[in-house]
Amino acid sequence: MSSRNSPRIYIVNSHQEHREQLHKVLARLYNVISFEDNQSVIEAMRLKLPDLVIVDDRVLENGRGCLTDKRNDEALSGVPFIITGNSLPADVLGPDSASELDAYLSRPFSKNQLFTRIGDQLSRGTEQAWEQLPDLEKSALQRTVEDFLVLSDAIEAKEPLNISETSESCQPLVEAINNNRIQGVLDGVKGHHNYTYVHSLRVATYLSVFGHAIGMRDDELLTLSTGGLLHDVGKMVTPQDILNKPSKLEGDDWEIMKSHVDHTKDILDRTPDVNAGIVVIAMQHHEKLDGTGYPQGLAGKELSELARMAGIVDIFSALTDERAYKPAFPAEKAFAILADLGDKMDQKLIKVFRHTLETAHVYAHV
Template identity: 30%
Template structure:
């Protein structure tokens, strides 16, 4: 199977996976042959990518460290948590607060369990779900990356679940920001950026008041924008003052932020996001965490169509687990010309690079 942008779907293509909305309701079943009407409905729902079946890619296995249902469940819990935490009367309802935190702890525990059962490297967490808010998807992605890194460092189970919960809540302070600034489509002014930076303090103050949470969870919100050289915020502390959870989370947070499309800028390619991390290694980030990220995260998931530096186009067929940014590509086109398919191992063709993610073919 392969991934294709919904806007390039054609009548008669066959779905390889069911399509669900944010709440887990199936919109279109797998194996359905697409009609013009269905394609239009998918576009109307805001679905940007789908998996389709074809003979060229039938043997390509799409793997995920966590189930799509769990991702949707996590998204819904985050969305509901943000809504509840924005309620000024929440502190007067400790039962509701406790229930919300319990549900998030359950999500973090389940994500940790599913990732631990995944023998292969964790696939790049693409933004393939319908999402009405960047912050919700970002929180889930950062949690997945953070859990995978904590497991790579062989943290005890209770710490893996704890850091996963901290990552789910790391941006909770954005609930208390002016929404017109948080969702601004253009460049922020200096004053607006200073307001945005306050989300770390707001999140810390809110979470530390909860008797249901360890104080470390509040520090995840407080410190995830700190840097080991003291260049971060809100306090400008250095590495020896940062909690290990925050050091890991800062790497996951930056990678997901720069590789996700926003209204004011296009996403970087995954390997470009990795280059950002390496540029900051031993300055902003601890180098051993960046190295672990590269070993743990498969940057280009199976089924994704990519453009190579020599103008060939193909589909990621399988991973090279020692070099996660150089997978095996099933070549389908030389430029615009369709060719008989063959596999190209980028780990053996070091002069060829992935230069784009092509969703037209």
């Protein structure tokens, strides 16, 4: 369910059925208000600015309408628009469209395409704020988010990933970790709406901090960062409906969620030069010491230290992440939940991780 803090999205669509369908799909995650015509949405925007407007090209009369109004009105011009339609963007947006940042989504579009585009548009402000960060934090965030776009394009085209490119994009993150400058990275990613990116970057960061604390350096840290960034790439194939479901996943939904590891395997199988550490992180982060994990049900000594670390960090990151339907849990609560998992997890390593965060001074504000 959307909460009071969920982003506010206005839908403008003169086609009643399409408008209602879109409203229904988005209302679970966002505060949505629907409008039939240009005038009413512009009036509503003047009363309360939304975070995003999704406008159908059928209401953009001759490429005009509310899009032109918002461009000409300074108070409204910063609101991102997504335009949905049948024609090519240039037909709708006019000759100046190349310089516009508004996004276009061709009908018919999938829910996944819709949610991805919404995430990109809602994140624009967060990404712009990175410009103000010191160089190291800025490049750690910018390089990884750029790489994430490259990864998602490659996955959609069913092409191999370029592992050395991803490793290179993680280099500033490793440097930030070497210099104990992770707080700016963790703070910077808050508010970004590509959840798989947010989660992956946080896992990459915590995993590398953990590795650094137990003596790993250089290439080993780069493997942890790269593995962290790639550990859930299979989720790019998982339907957004399932990824964003506010309730506990059961039955088929849970099977589909678990299959993200199989998708990751397919993606890594067609990718050359993936080192063993990355494979372990990606394939074993959901395994449990007592054999109740997935996909293989590995147990005890079958789980290397790296797999155990990845499992701890994955759960910790998920618990301390803010989602549309749940607040971020404080570290204290996350560690209490990890302790409750008892024999499923390596409790000794959990203590080391906890100590790591305390000494890195990030414990109080994960």
